[in-house]
Amino acid sequence: MPDSPQGEVMEIISYVARRLATIIPTLLGASMVIFVLTMLIPGDPALMRLGNFATAEQLQSLHEEMGLTKPLYERYMLYLGGLLRGDMGRSWRTGNLVLDDLRARLPMSIELGVCSMLLAIAIGIPVGVWSAASKDSVIDYSGKAYGILGVAMPLFWGGLVLVYVFYFKLGIAPAPTGRIDMLVSPPTHITGSYLLDGLLTGDLEVVMSSAAHLVLPVITLAFVTGASIARMTYTSMRKVLASQFILVSHAYGVSPRAIVYKFALKNALMPVVTLIGLQVGFLIGGVVLVEVVFSLPGIGRYAVESLLVNDFAPVQGFVLLVLVVYLLVNLLVDLLYGVLNPQVHNG
Amino acid sequence: MATAQSSTQVLRFPALPTGRSEKRVTVKRALARHTLYRLGVLMTLFWVAVALLAPWVAPYSPTQGDAALAQGSPSLSHLFGLDKYGRDILTRVVYGSRYDLCIAVTVVGCSLVVGTLIGSMSGFLGGKVDTLIMRVMDMLLAFPSFVLALVFVAVFSPTLMTLVIALSIRFIPMYARLVRGEMFVERVKEYAVAARAIGSAQTRLVFRHLLPNSLSPLITQSTTNISWAVLNAAGLSFLGVGMQPPTPEWGVMISEGSPFIVSGQWWMSFFPGAALILMTAGFILLGDGLSARTER
Amino acid sequence: MPQEVTRRRFMFQTLGVLGGATVSGNLLPLLAEAAKRKQVLRVAIERDFETLRPELSAGDTANLLRRLIYTTPILWGTQQRPDGSLIYDMDRIEMGLATAYKVSEDRQLIEFTLDSNAKFANGDPINAQALKESYAWFLNAKGSGQLRVNGLPSADRIEVVDEVTVRLRLDRPVAWGLIGNALLSSSSIVHAQEIMKHATADDPYGTKWLETKTIESGPFVIETWQKGAMMSLVPNPHAFQPAKLERIILQIIPDASTRRIVLERGDIDFAVQIATKDIPDLRKASGVKVLSYPSARGWWLGMTWNKAPFNNIHFRRAMAWAMPYETLMQVVTHGLAERSRSCVPNNVSGYVGDLWPYETNLEKAREELAQAQVPEGFTVTIPVYAGDLFDEEATVLIKESLAKLGITLTLQKMPIGQKRTLLTKKQVDMAVYDWRPWVPDAGYFIYWNWLPDSFTNYWNYLNPEAQVLGNEAITMAIGSPERQAKLRRFQEIVNGDIGLVPLFTQFDNLVMREHVQGYVYYPDAIPVLAKLSIG
DSSP states (O other), X not given: OOOSHHHHHHHHHHHHHHHHHHHHHHHHHHHHHHHHHHHHSOSOHHHHHHGGGOOHHHHHHHHHHTTTTSOHHHHHHHHHHHHHTTOOOBOTTXXXXXXXXXXXXXHHHHHHXXXXXXXXXXXXXXXXXXXXXXXXXXXXXXXXXXXXHHHHSOHHHHHHHHIIIIIIISOOSOOSSSSSOTTSOOOOOSSSOHHHHHHHHTOHHXXXXXHHHHHHHHHHXXXXXXXXXXXXXXXXXXXXXXXXXXXXXXHTTOOHHHIIIIIXXXXXXXXXXXXXXXXXXXXXXXXXXXXHHTTOOOHHHHHHHHHHTTOHHHHHHHHHHHHHHHHHHHHHHHHHHHHHOTTSOOO | OHHHHHHHHHHHOOSSOOOSOHHHHHHHHHHHHHHHHHHHHHHHHHHHHHHHHHHHHOSSOSSOOOGGGTTOOOOSSSTTOBOTTSOBHHHHHHHHHHHHHHHHHHHHHXXXXXXXXXXXXXXXXXXXXXXHHHHHHHHHXXXXXXXXXXXXXXXXXXXXXXXXXXXXXXXXXXXHHHHHHHHHHHHTSHHHHHHHHTTOOHHHIIIIIIHHHHHHHHHHHHHHHXXXXXXXXXXXXXXXXXXXXXXXXXXXXXXXXXXXTTTTOTHHHHHHHHHHHHHHHHHHHHHHHHHHHHOO | OOHHHHXXXXXXXXXXXXXXXHHHTSHHHHHHHHHHHTTEEEEEESSOOOOSOTTOOOSHHHHHHHHHXXXXXXXXXXXXXXXXXXXXXXXXXXXXXEEEEEEOTTSOEEEEEEOTTOBOTTSOBOOHHHHHHHHHHHHHTTOOHHHHHTTOOSGGGEEEEETTEEEEEOSSOOTTHHHHHHTSGGGOOOOHHHHHHTOOSSOTTOHHHHHHOOOOOSSEEEEEEETTTEEEEEEOTTOSSOOSOSEEEEEEOOOHHHHHHHHHTTSOSEESSOOGGGHHHHHHSTTEEEEEEEEEEEEEEEEOSSSTTTTOXXXXXXXXXXXXXXXXXXXXXXXXXXXXXXXXXXXXXXOOOSSXXXXXXXXXXXXXXXXTTOOTTOEEEEEEETTOHHHHHHHHHHHHHHHTTTOEEEEEEEOHHHHHHHHHTTOOSEEEEEEOOSSOBHHHHHHHHTSTTOTTOXXXXXXXXXXXXXXXXXXXXXXXXXXXXXXXXXXXXHHHHTSEEEEEEEEEEEEEETTXXXXXXXXXXXXXXXXXXXX
């Protein structure tokens, strides 16, 4: 282990570079797996497009047009070639390039995912720490109860209940018709996130409207995610608080609060950070049902809706995209390991 | 010093000064912890019993409904109300415990075992082996679980078996990664270094010492995953490709009942949801109790 | 954004509506109220449009758009029902692009006189030549077997007589020749010249361009299209008939429950695909009106003729006796359907309802089953469209019924493409089946479903006598007594064979706010938004 700061930085950089390099083979492997899997799905996409009035010759011509008559390996090679050029193929369902579709929808998913994760962390970690630190009290039990409730609640059910209560019955929340109110024009596209773009262009109305439309879905997601974060924090904190190191500090007269927040937390956070890393990918790509209930045009919905009509190019692109997001997030997580616990040697 | 400390150190450690006498606090905590654990055991056993005794416990048929009573609200003769086909929801919840216990235990069990094996080896051995295994795990983990399950279920038809496999695959890397993370921490701890220094066989070290110390977050994750397994099944049902109707599985019931929330018939999705929460609670309390016991 | 709305919004804000109200969303429904009075129609649709290509007709939502952006030479006439709602008139044609038409005695020659002022959205005239090119494009793009079906197999049968007159010479006197070739949304008029400008070697008919861009011929043009989120349309400045609406907003709201509550609270004026279970509640809701129309969308239980015991007449009769007809209508359609008793749906010309003697009778079902030599513990797998509640619920109820006979049904929910593929490959033993004819005529239905090479003859039904009758009926005038007799005999044969077990014919229920006026129901049930107005 180099002692000089420059040496440490170099090590980190080379670690990052190595990790980034391994993304490529992972992506290749994943692209092959998802391609083969989706090709195995029974069902004829051309029939989907033609609907109830298809004639045999229409079907034939559409098969040719969609390239469905070529053998599997040839289609994979074409696909791979396209990927290397940055072309993920075209979705026949939207008529656009998959890349364009994903680019249009990704900012929204990130917006939703990041906001939800931030709120989840803001709820989960304090609840977990507080419960762990006040063992066997009312706070402890409440924290436990929240953990159980949040983990067992179906997302779409929670979303529907929130919509029913706060929009339908109370009229407080805005209509779940999408990212922004129907009569408000979307902001000029800079990042794609309505919140950010509204802020950057100074369009207060856009910021207010898109924030309002994010409230319920973010609460739904944060409630559930926060619960599993709380639980993990709780368990981890308990374990750390019981360890010898802590006891020794206590014996030496370090105040309990200092113990909890300065020493225990840092060590206890390792599995929590792992969990957060695992969850971020989910919050961006896996919250299809929340996107459905709140009519949000995210990448998860895009992929699932395509899959259900046998339009596979979007699914393939989606998987690769989520993979990249996930790998980057987890690179960050692994780097954080090093910060949190310098005892751990990376690799 | 070691023994005296290990039995009482946890109990005696005041996280925040409470001002009460230590002895009362000690006893109270001991009871409370024990009670919760016991509650968890009881709840889990309750569900197992319900699942086993379903045909005798349930008042009506889970699949034959009385159309005239469809969407009926809870009443004395139908405590949980009726669903859209006129089937008794209490009966279906009771029978549903079979499916969901099965899903929960199988999915989590399989993925736990396989994932732990992979993760502990990877974390312990480190180096190139670790890198390779973790890349494969990453790939699996990053696969959006929904899409993976959907694809799986579409390729092989949606039976209980396929569903279980699809969901298990999703969880394996979670455990692998957790265990690996714990391995990193544990293997540099004093006792591990010491053990290696005196020449302990590696496998023995991993399984007898390192692993049990890593169990805590694993157990926590498992109990969380139990409900996720069922919820994923519910989500798949919402999209139409989960367990097939008229199977009285809680996830199916929740998704079938969700459209009725907005028309005011809350009971259709509430009771299976509550059952799921109670089952999850049982497993979690059980798991937390077990987890506490493995803390040294 | 129109100036007045921006100013009005500013006005509201400066009147001191709290930022809190803005965030809470209370302000925006107020604005919506204002917008409502300004003839803006907000529609909730369940999914996005895949393409602007008119020859790919995947679903009612896609057709909703076709009717907005493309026009057809003629439209259905309108009549009023006793309750005041409007419905199509089978006997009257309303002029659209065409100001007059003529059909020859032998029904093989159709002549249109077009409106001399008709123009595309970019100002190019829709004259006889443009009409011919549009039809020709359809036929040559090989995308539309529709026109071929209706007796127009090739472009050389379209004759440009003069600037505004077009003649179509059909290859046979198809009963629905006029309607099929000039009224259905399959005869949408496209700007063929413009499309062909975008043709390339790989794409000889410019279809790639047409996926997302077009030159509209219909009453509305696309203003903005945010894929996956919404589409807004404004009136076509060159439409031959001025629209009453100033703007139509098609908002994608994928969840049916969400669509319902958004309509109930008034944030949406018109919603498609509302769950049938919500219809009775919505009827009672204030500010909402529900228009229910008997339709021709029939639902049947289909069984293959390719293997035993399904091709055994006793088995089929047993199924006919075993169906829980009343329960199906009660639970699945909540009473919003009518009992169907033939191999063609109700409400079509030629439907006969007295040739089906079967009612729910499990005893008789057992008797027939005994004669069918069905093995003990017989199991059938039925594919079900995931996401189609009628299909799923009907199958579950049928499963319950058959369980009482000792037959086990296994449901298999699958994405729509999968079931359709299985059906097309004729690999389905038994399934719930539905089909809606766009022309309310039994002959049309027979053409698509009952002939040996009908694309949707998934069950492989073959009966020479019926085939002859069917073919004859196709080319006879709708409503003529001899045709009615042939259709009657056809149904007698097929019902006797139990070609399909009719379950019910559903109602179409349209849900909208009370202030939405002018809805006319067409037999293809595609909501014609262009005729609507607010107030």
